[in-house]
Amino acid sequence: MTGKRRPSDSGVFQIVGEIRKRGAGASPGIAIGRAYVVDRRRIKTPKRHVTPDEVDVEIARFRAAIGESDAQLERIKEKLVAKEGEDHFHILEAHQLILHDEHLVDETVRRIREEHVNAEWALRRTVESIKEIFDAIEDDYFRERRSDIDFVGDRIMRNLLGVDVATVSPPPDAVVVAHDLSPGDTAQLHRAAVAALVTDAGGKTSHTAIIARAHEIPAVVGLDDITSVVGNNDLVIVDGTNGLVIVNPEPQTVAHFRARGRREAAIGEALLANRDLPAETIDGLRIHLYANIDIVEEIAGAVDHGAEGVGLFRTEFLYMGRQDLPSEDEHYLYGKSVLEHLGGRLATFRTFDLGGDKMGPAGTTFSEQNPALGLRSIRICLTPTGRPLFQAQLRGLLRASVHGPLRIMFPMISGVGELRDAKAVLEECKAELRSRGEPFDPAVKIGVMIEMPSAALTADQLAREADFFSIGTNDLIQYTLAIDRVNEHVSYLYRPLHPAMLRMIRTVAEAGKAAGIPVSMCGEMAGEPLLTLIIVGLGIEELSMNAVAIPVVKSVLRASTIDEARQIADLATHLPTPDEIEDLIRDHMTKRFPDSSWK
Numbered sequence: 001m002t003g004k005r006r007p008s009d010s011g012v013f014q015i016v017g018e019i020r021k022r023g024a025g026a027s028p029g030i031a032i033g034r035a036y037v038v039d040r041r042r043i044k045t046p047k048r049h050v051t052p053d054e055v056d057v058e059i060a061r062f063r064a065a066i067g068e069s070d071a072q073l074e075r076i077k078e079k080l081v082a083k084e085g086e087d088h089f090h091i092l093e094a095h096q097l098i099l100h101d102e103h104l105v106d107e108t109v110r111r112i113r114e115e116h117v118n119a120e121w122a123l124r125r126t127v128e129s130i131k132e133i134f135d136a137i138e139d140d141y142f143r144e145r146r147s148d149i150d151f152v153g154d155r156i157m158r159n160l161l162g163v164d165v166a167t168v169s170p171p172p173d174a175v176v177v178a179h180d181l182s183p184g185d186t187a188q189l190h191r192a193a194v195a196a197l198v199t200d201a202g203g204k205t206s207h208t209a210i211i212a213r214a215h216e217i218p219a220v221v222g223l224d225d226i227t228s229v230v231g232n233n234d235l236v237i238v239d240g241t242n243g244l245v246i247v248n249p250e251p252q253t254v255a256h257f258r259a260r261g262r263r264e265a266a267i268g269e270a271l272l273a274n275r276d277l278p279a280e281t282i283d284g285l286r287i288h289l290y291a292n293i294d295i296v297e298e299i300a301g302a303v304d305h306g307a308e309g310v311g312l313f314r315t316e317f318l319y320m321g322r323q324d325l326p327s328e329d330e331h332y333l334y335g336k337s338v339l340e341h342l343g344g345r346l347a348t349f350r351t352f353d354l355g356g357d358k359m360g361p362a363g364t365t366f367s368e369q370n371p372a373l374g375l376r377s378i379r380i381c382l383t384p385t386g387r388p389l390f391q392a393q394l395r396g397l398l399r400a401s402v403h404g405p406l407r408i409m410f411p412m413i414s415g416v417g418e419l420r421d422a423k424a425v426l427e428e429c430k431a432e433l434r435s436r437g438e439p440f441d442p443a444v445k446i447g448v449m450i451e452m453p454s455a456a457l458t459a460d461q462l463a464r465e466a467d468f469f470s471i472g473t474n475d476l477i478q479y480t481l482a483i484d485r486v487n488e489h490v491s492y493l494y495r496p497l498h499p500a501m502l503r504m505i506r507t508v509a510e511a512g513k514a515a516g517i518p519v520s521m522c523g524e525m526a527g528e529p530l531l532t533l534i535i536v537g538l539g540i541e542e543l544s545m546n547a548v549a550i551p552v553v554k555s556v557l558r559a560s561t562i563d564e565a566r567q568i569a570d571l572a573t574h575l576p577t578p579d580e581i582e583d584l585i586r587d588h589m590t591k592r593f594p595d596s597s598w599k
């Protein structure tokens with residue numbers, strides 16, 4: 001690319017006239033279009049003291065604003081159903097739940113009553129105090145749920161002030177530029193065929209990112225101040241693959257990105273052409289490729305990318321942004337809807353993995369000194385307080401099992417004792433359903449996530465009592481190498497290709513094979529095309545990943561033999577450092593796939 005680089009403040013650099021900003025690439029792809037800036041600047045919150053006899057009026061105004069906000073969300077939901085079925089529904093429903101959340105409502109009313117301030121001020125203070133709680137959470141995914149509180153607070157505030165809560169309606173092919181987008185906004189945006197989304201706020205797990213990925217709209221989030229850099233109608237290039245946004249690009253930059261966009265689209269199309277072909281090596285070993293999914297809306301895109309089903313459904317989303325707990329019926333209906341969207345393909349539900357750094361509703365999670373090693377996941381499920389939640393989920397999932405192929409897997413199992421405890425709860429749930437006369441699949445398969453060295457090293461024993469394994473490499477790396485997966489100071493030690501990891505993966509694969517049960521891998525490693533051959537060479541025959549990675553992983557498999565994969569795995573397991581292993585793999589894959597962009 002030509003032009004003179006001139007660094008300015010962090011993250012921004014200019015090539016004469018054009019402005020470049022880096023954020024988080026939230027949804028891949030390149031788009032070029034005119035900006036449509038969503039004006040969601042903070043509205044000024046008036047502060048006023050009220051007299052004791054005005055208190056009731058203020059409370060009534062506040063309650064009316066909640067009612068109006070509720071009605072508006074209901075209308076958006078109806079519009080969505082009319083247009084595209086029940087997708088996005090639960091996000092809007094979560095917003096409705098937040099609207100009526102006890103803490104939000106009672107705390108605002110208390111402030112009006114005790115501090116004698118107007119409704120707007122009381123609401124603002126309450127929203128801030130709730131957000132502070134969210135700010136303290138380390139997990140990105142859950143921390144970003146504070147934006148839900150913001151959206152809801154903003155809606156109530158606008159209704160209190162009588163300010164228009166305008167819907168976002170960009171012209172076709174616009175690049176939507178916003179401080180942040182509410183799930184309601186994003187849900188409507190894809191219908192308007194926007195070219196791309198860019199936001200100041202958010203991370204890779206924000207709603208904007210999830211929905212953009214689900215609808216394959218290129219998106220860059222976390223740009224800090226893109227809304228103050230871009231004006232309406234400015235020409236904008238969005239490179240969602242690399243997290244880059246270019247405002248008012250020079251003609252040669254546009255030409256460069258247009259060419260790259262065309263090239264990438266052609267490669268994507270070519271890869272997608274393998275969608276209905278089996279993930280099979282040249283010499284006939286069939287590998288199964290599944291998708292990791294967080295919300296039901298992602299399923300259609302996953303199937304379009306060739307997912308044979310869902311290998312990991314993270315159910316934490318169901319517990320998020322609410323104070324109450326999902327009931328058995330809610331789990332049942334959700335499970336049923338997932339299976340319906342999958343149309344006969346397999347769904348693997350992981351029971352909730354809350355706790356530690358993943359925030360759940362009040363009473364389910366605790367503040368701990370060392371959360372990664374604390375009361376999280378299956379450990380919560382087996383406590384007296386967690387057990388009823390676990391049972392509600394298990395009964396709901398069991399009931400859903402009559403609607404399609406469904407497997408259940410337990411996260412964070414440390415060994416056979418815990419597996420037996422969890423299975424005993426499952427048996428109680430089955431007994432209760434039987435006594436109620438509720439149908440379920442009595443042979444529903446039960447799997448164990450292998451995420452701790454203790455589980456990997458006792459895989460032979462676990463294999464005798466489980467129907468399948470799924471290796472959660474994200475946590476397995478964390479616990480094997482003793483590095484906090486959310487701590488950037490030790491991220492350089494996070495090495496999937498550490499010899500200890502390769503040994504454990506092989507141990508688990510061999511234990512599964514000996515017991516005749518399938519072994520899957522569902523951590524981020526599974527979706528890295530660079531690692532496909534070594535993983536399969538170590539004996540893994542099911543991979544579950546971000547669905548967009550499926551076509552490229554499949555293309556690697558279809559161009560290789562299992563012998564080649566085993567040879568590279570054997571060579572790698574004799575090397576003593578992650579660097580040497582990585583060099584070996586990179587050299588091999590560069591020779592074998594010289595034209596690929598992922599090496």
Ligand code: PEP
Pocket residue numbers: 312314353451471472473474475476522523524
């Ligand atoms: C893992 O640990 O690899 C995994 C898939 O689970 P999560 O990332 O949700 O902890």
Ligand code: MG
Pocket residue numbers: 411451472474475
């Ligand atoms: Mg995990």
